[in-house]
Amino acid sequence: MANSPSSKKRARQTERRTEVNKARRSRIRTFIRKVEEAISSGDKTAAVEALRVAQPEIMRGVTKGVTHKNTASRKVSRLAGRVKALSA
Structure with missing residues (x-):
């Protein structure tokens, strides 16, 4: 338990x-x-739009110190890969 005023x-x-x-x-x-x-529903346009909105939000977590930069980049990269695979 904290004892000093500063702690x-x-x-x-x-x-x-x-x-x-x-x-x-x-x-x-x-x-x-x-x-x-959106990916699981197979709707490519919705998935692209959702990713476009999610990406800055994920990276904002890095600037606020909530997540590590590499973690956020990995998540964005994997999501983008899955969205891109929808068109194939």
């Missing part, structure tokens, strides 16, 4: 940041899920 403040700040980061991570997952649903 108590740090604990409060961590609680608030955790809530914000949890909301951001959830939001990113929602966008990814929308792309995956």
Whole structure:
């Protein structure tokens, strides 16, 4: 348990940041899920549109420190590959 005033403040700040980061991570997952649903339905135009909207959201997670840059790039790349495979 935090004892000094600075460590108590740090604990409060961590609680608030955790809530914000949890909301951001959830939001990113929602966008990814929308792309995956469009892919599974086989609707290429919807999948392309969903990916176009999801990509900046996923990368925003990197700038906010929620995900690692390579992780976000990998997710975008794999989703783009799956969307591209729909037309084949």
